[in-house]
Amino acid sequence: MRYIVIGAGAVGGTIGARLHQGGHDVLLVARGAHLAALRDDGLRLITPEGEETLRIPATGGPVPPRAGDVLILATKSQDTVAALDGWSRDLPVVLAQNGVANERTALRRFAAVQGVCVWLPAQHLEPGVVAAHGHPYSGMLHVGRYPQGVDDLTAQLVADLGKHGLVARAAPDVMRWKHGKLLGNLGNAVEALVGHPDGMAAVVERARAEARAVLDRAGIAYSTPEEEAEVRGHQVDAQPIEGVRRGGGSSWQSLARGAGSIEADHLNGEIVLLGRLHGVPTPVNEVLQREANRHAREKLPPASMPLETLNALIDERCAAGSR
Structure with a gap:
């Protein structure tokens, strides 16, 4: 083979x-x-x-x-x-x-x-x-x-x-595991846009809460963080490598390389699509999808957006959707 x-x-x-x-x-x-x-x-x-x-x-x-x-x-x-x-x-x-x-x-x-x-x-x-x-x-x-x-x-x-x-x-049930991984990957766009400032985790959780509501409405099963941690244990612990500076995840790396494209349409955008199909609002993921794509298209470096700006854009989109 x-x-x-x-x-x-x-x-x-x-x-x-x-x-x-x-x-x-x-x-x-x-x-x-x-x-x-x-x-x-x-x-x-x-x-x-x-x-x-x-x-x-x-x-x-x-x-x-x-x-x-x-x-x-x-x-x-x-x-x-x-x-x-x-x-x-x-x-x-x-x-x-x-x-x-x-x-x-x-x-x-x-x-x-x-x-x-x-x-x-x-x-x-x-x-x-x-x-x-x-x-x-x-x-x-x-x-x-x-x-x-x-x-x-x-x-x-x-x-x-x-x-x-x-x-x-x-x-x-590999797709159940992949939908659980999708929930985890919704933070990729946040990391790529703002890096790791205090308060970043709150934005990620808002995106995941939206996604869980969408998947539940759609009847799509997904693995939980607790289940994933039990299976993984300490078999794949991320450790530092001498002489190698560890950057961010896959979306962060796309911006760092100036690749011109990013996976947001298939991560946050998947939740947006399912939300539209099943009538569940997804303003947080919409903003993350849009802004990640814009940063990739304009070849902006990772962590170049202030967290305050991202939160303001999300709040604006949430307010617009509630009117």
């Missing part, structure tokens, strides 16, 4: 590296300066235990399929459709992404789709380098067939992913 990891950034690079270290055949898919660095110098994986440079084959796009190939998609959600273009639709695709809409998108094109709930604190801000802060394992991955259940591929994925540096669990 060959694992083709599309999007060899923080999450994809770590997963690909750990699969490679476990003895599996891996092909990384990247672009631009990152691809050039992977080809010239290999992937430099930095963890709390040390660092290793791994010579993993890398390509810039689709390659002819081989028997046993499995696609692992680890791009940002806004890049899903473009990233899957050109790949054989006979291949199984595994979605190691935030958000809950990618699986349905992939199922339009691929018959065999596996969802993954990813808990993996890592960052990629320099070509050819990925820092994975999780300890003693780099990440925990819940894997399940979409829309539900497990099968032989699930079992193989769990066995292979769990061989080196990762914890993998079969999850027949």
Whole structure:
């Protein structure tokens, strides 16, 4: 079996590296300066235990399929459709992404789709380098067939992913776990916009309270923070790495790189969409979606908005909605 990891950034690079270290055949898919660095110098994986440079084959796009190939998609959600273009639709695709809409998108094109709930604190801000802060394992991955259940591929994925540096669990209700992760990810936009000032947590909780009301109205099940903490335990504790300054999460990193896009439409925007479908107001998430997209479009740096400004925009939107 060959694992083709599309999007060899923080999450994809770590997963690909750990699969490679476990003895599996891996092909990384990247672009631009990152691809050039992977080809010239290999992937430099930095963890709390040390660092290793791994010579993993890398390509810039689709390659002819081989028997046993499995696609692992680890791009940002806004890049899903473009990233899957050109790949054989006979291949199984595994979605190691935030958000809950990618699986349905992939199922339009691929018959065999596996969802993954990813808990993996890592960052990629320099070509050819990925820092994975999780300890003693780099990440925990819940894997399940979409829309539900497990099968032989699930079992193989769990066995292979769990061989080196990762914890993998079969999850027949993988989308319940992914909706729980979605609730957690609603704070990504807040962190990207304002950083970590006092009072930031209150905004995050307002966004999550809105989202819980939406999911409950829609009848969508989600894992709870207590359940997640019990399963995770201390298997993936984020730890500092000497010489590596840890920035923020995936949305923070998108602004830091000046990527020009951000996942807000698939995180806060998912709650906005569900709210509109089920008649639940979502003013907090609407503002976070709008402002995160604006900051990405204008290539503003992370933490460049005062918390007072964000709160004022939210209060204004809440007031407008109540009139």
